[in-house]
Amino acid sequence: MTDSCIFCAIVAGRQPARTVYQDETVTVFWDIHPQARIHLLIVPNQHIRSLAEAEDVDPALLGRCLQVAAKVAREQGIAETGYRVVTNVGPHAGQSVFHLHFHLLGGNPLRLPLG
Ligand code: 5GP
Ligand code: ZN
Secondary structure, three states: OOOOOHHHHHHOOOOOOOEEEEOOOEEEEEOOOOOOOEEEEEEEOOOOOOHHHHHHOOHHHHHHHHHHHHHHHHHOOOOOOOEEEEOOOHHHHOOOOOOOOEEEEEOOOOOOOOO
16 A cells, blocks of 8 residues: 555545445446546556556456456446446556556447547
């Protein structure tokens, strides 16, 4: 855990969030500035700066994040209409919170192209 990290604080319950799922490895909560009707953040409980550090962590943790994204999408009723899972890494991608997270976006048609 990192004291100054907002997502570590949410995972630990020190900072309020609209949490929809939590287990021993992953926490899911609503994004505070939604960019789609459904905009949830899938966050590993362990502090990892970004996907750039993927090789330093248990690959099962990364897989579990994607499994939970699919599960939560199903529970939110967007499995059939479709959704997007995105992770931003570094400045060109606009990463603003340096604790790995996957955006789950759906509930309406999403814009393309991504770049
Ligand atoms: P990034 O830009 O790093 O890919 O995404 C960070 C996301 O976290 C943004 O979509 C932003 O709205 C969201 N966010 C930032 N601070 C908070 C917060 O305190 N609570 C919640 N629920 N979302 C946050
Ligand atoms: Zn953190």
